[in-house]
Amino acid sequence: DAGVTQSPTHLIKTRGQQVTLRCSPISGHKSVSWYQQVLGQGPQFIFQYYEKEERGRGNFPDRFSARQFPNYSSELNVNALLLGDSALYLCASSLELAPYEQYFGPGTRLTVT
């Protein structure tokens, strides 16, 4: 079975631009979460979606938004990019909400110049 897939793999953007990252969960998984991992740190929670509804939001500015589609795939949008948004963005899927374990995709490396 295919794991969690993310696109694109790498992305270079300029400050002030907008970016959309995409995630396809493992087949049958209904929950998708997004995490930001800055170099040298552990991942930080951004959003969790379940059955197309937002179920959790981390401490990130309103420039970050997300949505989940009827097929459970998800998009993360970041507006007005800052240099500090440069990071590895990880998507994770789980069968249901807690306590089910989350499975991570390979991530999208975003570089903001």
Add this chain to the structure above:
Amino acid sequence: AQSVTQPDIHITVSEGASLELRCNYSYGATPYLFWYVQSPGQGLQLLLKYFSGDTLVQGIKGFEAEFKRSQSSFNLRKPSVHWSDAAEYFCAVVGRGSQGNLIFGKGTKLSVKP
């Protein structure tokens, strides 16, 4: 607030030696606990998890972890390290009653000497 502490930023062990990576959590009740491994430039792979029951849990790649409530710890162990185990290891917690978001420690980078 829930938190996870991994006291060791970087550990170096010789191939074949035993390994223990430390993890302490802060939470009022028994949390759900996880260990993930991340190879350079890659996503995270789940090694093992603890939800309830037997406090010694077995995972993939020969890893095990022991939940100790009295010490608020969930240390990861492996009896004999292989060169391919060199990676970064993250301990994570999900608070009971939350929707399931993971709180990660800052990670421990493992280097393996030949």
